Amino acid sequence: DVKVTQSSRYLVKRTGEKVFLECVQDMDHENMFWYRQDPGLGLRLIYFSYDVKMKEKGDIPEGYSVSREKKERFSLILESASTNQTSMYLCASFPSGVFAYQQETQYFGPGTRLLVL
Amino acid sequence: AQTVTQSQPEMSVQEAETVTLSCTYDTSESDYYLFWYKQPPSRQMILVIRQEAYKQQNATENRFSVNFQKAAKSFSLKISDSQLGDAAMYFCAYRSATQGDDMRFGAGTRLTVKP
Numbered sequence: 019d020v021k022v023t024q025s026s027r028y029l030v031k032r033t034g035e036k037v038f039l040e041c042v043q044d045m046d047h048e049n050m051f052w053y054r055q056d057p058g059l060g061l062r063l064i065y066f067s068y069d070v071k072m073k074e075k076g077d078i079p080e081g082y083s084v085s086r087e088k089k090e091r092f093s094l095i096l097e098s099a100s101t102n103q104t105s106m107y108l109c110a111s112f113p114s115g116v117f118a119y120q121q122e123t124q125y126f127g128p129g130t131r132l133l134v135l
Numbered sequence: 136a137q138t139v140t141q142s143q144p145e146m147s148v149q150e151a152e153t154v155t156l157s158c159t160y161d162t163s164e165s166d167y168y169l170f171w172y173k174q175p176p177s178r179q180m181i182l183v184i185r186q187e188a189y190k191q192q193n194a195t196e197n198r199f200s201v202n203f204q205k206a207a208k209s210f211s212l213k214i215s216d217s218q219l220g221d222a223a224m225y226f227c228a229y230r231s232a233t234q235g236d237d238m239r240f241g242a243g244t245r246l247t248v249k250p
Contacts, residue, residue, distance in 0.1 A: 051237065058144065060226060061240040076237065108180065123170060124238060126180040 021045070022127040024109055030133045037096040039130050041109030048114040050092035051124065052076075052084065055106040067092055068114065099134045106131050137162045139229050141241035148217045149249050155202075156212045156244045158227030166232040169203065169210045174224040174243075183225070186210065188232070214246075222248045 025040035041050065049068050053061040053076075063076030065084040073084050081103060085093040092111075096103055110124040138161045148154035160169070171183040186194045186203050193201050198218075202211045214221055227241040 053240075058242050060139075060141075060242040063237055066237055123182045123185060126172075128179045 022109060022111055022125050024107075024127040024130050026130050027128060028131050028133075030135065031096075031099050032135055033098075033100060035096075035099050035134075037099050037132065037134075039094040039096075039107055039109075039132070041092045041094070041111075041127055042090050043092075043109075043111040043125070044090065045111065045113070045125070046089065047111035047125075048089070049112040050086065051110040051112070052082075052092065052094045053108045053110065054078070055108055055129070061108060064094065099132075101134050104132060104134045137164075137167075137229050137231070137239045139227050139239050139241040141225075141227055141244050143244045144242070145245045145247070147247040147249060148214070148221075150217055150219060152217055153213060153215045154217055154246065156214075156225050156227075156246065158210045158212070158241055160208050160210065160227075160229050160239075162208070162229065162231075164231055164233065168230045168232060169201075170228040170230070170238070171199070171201070171210075171212045172226045172228060172240075173221075174226065175220075176223070180226070184212065217248050219248050219250060222246055 022043045031037050051066040052064045055061050067073045067086040083095045107130045109127040112124045140159045167188045169186045172180050173183045174180040184196045184199050198215045200213045224243045226243045229239045
């Protein structure tokens with residue numbers, strides 16, 4: 019089974035702090051994603067990465083950055099946390115290539131609930 | 136850009152009854168995949184069922200089935216013989232078969248199952 023883990027389930031930070039959210043997957047997937055989940059808005063894509071050191075902006079990248087130094091790890095960085103970044107953050111992974119389309123689904127981590135005070 | 140709409144923020148069903156969750160989507164593509172995900176309270180999001188757009192036959196997984204109407208761009212989820220463990224947020228999602236690997240999600244429907 020694919021396993022996607024996130025470094026924290028719950029996190030409380032203060033406005034202006036730099037925040038790191040870590041995601042690790044153990045299935046050698048090329049693609050990794052960061053979403054935020056808010057009530058009434060569903061999941062919105064922040065950033066994704068299709069290879070080591072590669073990144074693409076999603077729908078709502080403002081205020082966030084990412085890092086992918088190793089294939090299995092994808093980090094989301096809030097450079098200066100703000101209260102409007104209080105949310106649930108979900109990481110997901112997905113393989114590339116022909117096999118990916120046989121799989122056809124993303125695998126999600128358990129989520130990190132971030133509260134910015 | 137593709138959009139996914141779930142018009143029912145909340146639904147409830149009596150245990151052992153059947154419930155249908157609605158989902159519509161907007162796309163100009165002909166080849167794509169549709170998914171229903173389940174997110175139980177404080178638990179990981181998991182795939183419930185998937186549908187390939189090129190298949191006319193509706194997907195089924197045990198008590199879960201879909202009604203896929205490609206022309207109407209509708210993809211509803213039917214849960215039969217509802218169980219208490221079905222209580223969760225349900226998300227409908229779309230993924231293009233040809234343009235990238237990211238997915239589009241609906242806003243979600245919170246399903247409550249009454250004993």
